[in-house]
Amino acid sequence: MNQNIVAAGVIGLTTIALVLTGCSFGTGGFGTISLDLTDAPIVDAEGVEGVFITIESIAYNLNDEWVEDTDFSGPQTFNLLELTGGEIAPLSDMEIEAGEVTQIRFMTAAAVEGDDSTMQSYIAIDNDGVADGDDTDDTKHELFVPSADQTGYKANGPFTVPVNGTIEITADFDIRKSVHEKSGGIYILRPTIRLVVNNQAGTIVGDFTDDSTEAFQNYTIFAYEDGTYDSNESSLTIPFENAISSTAPIDSDDDDILDSYKIPFLAEGNYDLVVVGVASDGTYTVLDSSSYNDIEVSAESEVTQHIVL
Numbered sequence: 001m002n003q004n005i006v007a008a009g010v011i012g013l014t015t016i017a018l019v020l021t022g023c024s025f026g027t028g029g030f031g032t033i034s035l036d037l038t039d040a041p042i043v044d045a046e047g048v049e050g051v052f053i054t055i056e057s058i059a060y061n062l063n064d065e066w067v068e069d070t071d072f073s074g075p076q077t078f079n080l081l082e083l084t085g086g087e088i089a090p091l092s093d094m095e096i097e098a099g100e101v102t103q104i105r106f107m108t109a110a111a112v113e114g115d116d117s118t119m120q121s122y123i124a125i126d127n128d129g130v131a132d133g134d135d136t137d138d139t140k141h142e143l144f145v146p147s148a149d150q151t152g153y154k155a156n157g158p159f160t161v162p163v164n165g166t167i168e169i170t171a172d173f174d175i176r177k178s179v180h181e182k183s184g185g186i187y188i189l190r191p192t193i194r195l196v197v198n199n200q201a202g203t204i205v206g207d208f209t210d211d212s213t214e215a216f217q218n219y220t221i222f223a224y225e226d227g228t229y230d231s232n233e234s235s236l237t238i239p240f241e242n243a244i245s246s247t248a249p250i251d252s253d254d255d256d257i258l259d260s261y262k263i264p265f266l267a268e269g270n271y272d273l274v275v276v277g278v279a280s281d282g283t284y285t286v287l288d289s290s291s292y293n294d295i296e297v298s299a300e301s302e303v304t305q306h307i308v309l
Helices: none
Strands: 014-018 030-039 048-062 065-068 076-079 089-097 099-109 122-126 138-145 159-161 166-173 179-182 186-189 193-197 201-209 218-225 245-247 259-267 269-278 284-288 295-297 302-304
Touching: 030 159, 048 089, 048 138, 099 166, 159 166, 193 259, 201 218, 201 295, 218 259, 245 259, 259 269, 295 302
Parallel strands: 030 166, 138 186, 201 302
Antiparallel strands: 014 099, 030 089, 048 065, 048 076, 048 099, 048 122, 099 159, 122 138, 166 193, 179 186, 201 259, 218 245, 218 269, 269 284, 269 295
């Protein structure tokens, strides 16, 4: 099992606090927070059938006070691998006092490393090494959070709930960066979660054509902020750790229709694409890091960039 398998979410009665960008806003009146969940696919571990997290509750730090999300009914369990390619799971549409939210807190059910198993947040791996959609031949591995990390994870920066309006937020769990296998088959969860204000984000789409002679099990397309890719990233403990997002090409299953790809929920700005081949053992080969650069993404729009290898 490649140690860079990943998942997201976390913690046995542990807190993950996340924060969004926005601007200051005076209080008074009510607005709505619409919160969704999504994920980027993983292709470096073909035996992974699913990565499941159980969320028990959600709260917002609004105007310096914690407010429980009464619209979210927990516990709810989500398979993050079903939430890729722009697929989302609605979490909440909560009416809340207008103003500035500095943090979102997710209470999730996962065991602290060394504690008794709860099997509420786990990774499922096919015993034959290839995910086939049949859970009868899967082994479930508990996702543990290190005891030192019980206080959770925070990212700071405010966003605004408008009076008589709605702010739509997507929480993008990057499971490729978040779950790590230790020796002895222990899986550790250190979540990496990117929060996106939907009306400030766009999408890169295009056809994907491989005319090369070298065969790979799969491919990954990483999106980097313009000019930030380093050629040494493939050798990091978590390869391509600094990518903003990633996706895998979608096989059309039709010789007359090209394969395609889609990278949604990108904040407005310019991006470079790095195309990587993934071998059957999960190792990477960078195939192209220079042909698809300076792609401009605008809010609430799609930009087309075809890829030909």
